[in-house]
Amino acid sequence: MIYLFEDRKDRMHILLNEKINDFNDVLFSNKIIDINKENLPNFFNSLTDLDIVILHKSYTFKDDNITSDNVRDIVKKLNKKFVLFSGGLDNAIIGDNEIVLNSGTLYKNLNFFIQNYRNNKEANLVYLVFNSQNEYLKHQIKKLQNAIFPNLIKFNQENAVKIFKQTRNNVDNYLVSSEFLEDKRKLTDYIEKKIEMKDFNHTILFEQIQKMISKYENN
Amino acid sequence: MDKYSFISDLMKNKSLTHSQKERLYELIGKDIIRNLDQKGDNIFQELRVIKNKMELIERNVNKENNNNKQNLTKKRTKTHNPKEMLKFLFQFSSQEGYKWFTHKPDLRIDEINYLSKLESIKKYKMPFDINIATYMFMRSFFLKDKNSNDKLNIFYPNFTTELTYSNEKILTKIKKGINPFDIVIDGIYFADVINKFKNAIEFRSDNDKYKFNTLFMDFITNNLSIDINEKYTDDFKNNSKSLSTYIDVNNFFRGINLILKEWLNKYKSLSNELIIDLKNENDYYLLSFFQKGGEIQNKPTSTKLNGLAGDFNTLRKYWFSIVDLEIKADFAENKKPHKIICLNNETQLTVNDAKLSKNVIKPLQDTVGGVMYLIKIYKNN
Numbered sequence: 001m002i003y004l005f006e007d008r009k010d011r012m013h014i015l016l017n018e019k020i021n022d023f024n025d026v027l028f029s030n031k032i033i034d035i036n037k038e039n040l041p042n043f044f045n046s047l048t049d050l051d052i053v054i055l056h057k058s059y060t061f062k063d064d065n066i067t068s069d070n071v072r073d074i075v076k077k078l079n080k081k082f083v084l085f086s087g088g089l090d091n092a093i094i095g096d097n098e099i100v101l102n103s104g105t106l107y108k109n110l111n112f113f114i115q116n117y118r119n120n121k122e123a124n125l126v127y128l129v130f131n132s133q134n135e136y137l138k139h140q141i142k143k144l145q146n147a148i149f150p151n152l153i154k155f156n157q158e159n160a161v162k163i164f165k166q167t168r169n170n171v172d173n174y175l176v177s178s179e180f181l182e183d184k185r186k187l188t189d190y191i192e193k194k195i196e197m198k199d200f201n202h203t204i205l206f207e208q209i210q211k212m213i214s215k216y217e218n219n
Numbered sequence: 220m221d222k223y224s225f226i227s228d229l230m231k232n233k234s235l236t237h238s239q240k241e242r243l244y245e246l247i248g249k250d251i252i253r254n255l256d257q258k259g260d261n262i263f264q265e266l267r268v269i270k271n272k273m274e275l276i277e278r279n280v281n282k283e284n285n286n287n288k289q290n291l292t293k294k295r296t297k298t299h300n301p302k303e304m305l306k307f308l309f310q311f312s313s314q315e316g317y318k319w320f321t322h323k324p325d326l327r328i329d330e331i332n333y334l335s336k337l338e339s340i341k342k343y344k345m346p347f348d349i350n351i352a353t354y355m356f357m358r359s360f361f362l363k364d365k366n367s368n369d370k371l372n373i374f375y376p377n378f379t380t381e382l383t384y385s386n387e388k389i390l391t392k393i394k395k396g397i398n399p400f401d402i403v404i405d406g407i408y409f410a411d412v413i414n415k416f417k418n419a420i421e422f423r424s425d426n427d428k429y430k431f432n433t434l435f436m437d438f439i440t441n442n443l444s445i446d447i448n449e450k451y452t453d454d455f456k457n458n459s460k461s462l463s464t465y466i467d468v469n470n471f472f473r474g475i476n477l478i479l480k481e482w483l484n485k486y487k488s489l490s491n492e493l494i495i496d497l498k499n500e501n502d503y504y505l506l507s508f509f510q511k512g513g514e515i516q517n518k519p520t521s522t523k524l525n526g527l528a529g530d531f532n533t534l535r536k537y538w539f540s541i542v543d544l545e546i547k548a549d550f551a552e553n554k555k556p557h558k559i560i561c562l563n564n565e566t567q568l569t570v571n572d573a574k575l576s577k578n579v580i581k582p583l584q585d586t587v588g589g590v591m592y593l594i595k596i597y598k599n600n
Binding site: 014058068069073088090096143162165169173176 | 309312314315318321322323324325328414417423424425426427430432433436437440441445448449451456457460461463464501598599600
């Protein structure tokens, strides 16, 4: 079951075109977090059918000592999925079993996400933003390209260490899906080795990255 | 009226001051004791009661004065309190009254009166223990007065602008009913300024460019000597992706900059191995720099490790009420391991002379094997 904690019901109805009742079999939106902070773990523990929590970032809790981070920590400890949304969030960022995204994006894609959850009994948070897992992988590749290629163009022997280190960091930070794990390890090990040996050939580095990227781009 | 009645009436006279009554008691007391009769004994008892009362009043007055003095001293001494900063920043981004300055309203649903919200910001008072730099930075975004800077200055990623909510051009547009997020002045989108501001009061997780892992790792790459080989632990890589908390990002990076340039880079000859780690605890993230093989000098004649002068003092002031700081190291002189507690909940700053309390140095049992900087970044909870 998906539990949606939204205190701006007017926004929810407008952005969902009144479709909330279509999701009644898998989504519960009438529960309110009206307990004190010390009872928060029990509150979520008692939701025995809980799979996913969707929470408004500035949700008005009855106990104002509660923050969205408290809820996030509890949900993650329960090994459940956590969605945080707000009108003030710029982009969607997908992490391990969690996602932060703009309210507009959430409500736009909620129907697609729920259909997938209903049919496959699996909650893939990627579907709150992308139409397929592959689209998400390509998105990460694109972000990586945008981050590293402008640096590689500026390469010279004086800034070589910095550019190699930046490339290593960007590979680590932008390729977050488990699908990349093995390729990412190989690539960062290669860069680390070059930094240690002070052997900086940016053309070979560029080829290495392109080789890895093309594997996913052509899928 | 006999002499005893006269004395008794005199002692009850409210127009006599406390010291006059005491003086009178001293002068007549011995005479009464010498010529004690029944009446004299009674009045002597009466005098003792009055004296006891006077002493009690005096004790209470002294106690009250001492309390006032203590309160006054207390009020002038700030206590390091990063959680107070967190609460302060949190409401500017999340509370209904303040959040709309950084939060684009959905015009189909939200009707925001920015002018009245700006008025209410003027009434906001600074929490006492907060870092003055944090307060000034916040204020500079909303108001122009003696307690704010003329411009909004962001240390990292470096950015300066005059376009704030108190800027005349911005105010004119708001008065015309234009939403701040739609204002463009000389080709500059005010929404971009707002975005930079909100990423300077919070490590956010919704923008790749400003995410903690991107910002932090870029900062290290750009400011750490290229001779130092930094390695990030797996815990760092995992936890830094989702680190999000309200914090004075400016002063956080000012402090990191000082550690890199004044300590790690300058003493790279001792060691070029640097391990950077990030643990995720219940209430905080623990960021650490471990310079393997490094050591700290603690000459008997030097007062450097007290933390009251030089870089140490500057760093502690940058991070006062921002993050906790502790350093673990083997001392160069005797190789003995110690920890230096630089900022924790017992650290104080006197407001009048801007003096911090001293670092607390404690011996450790196990060798550190280098110098370890431990930085506690508090979470929103």
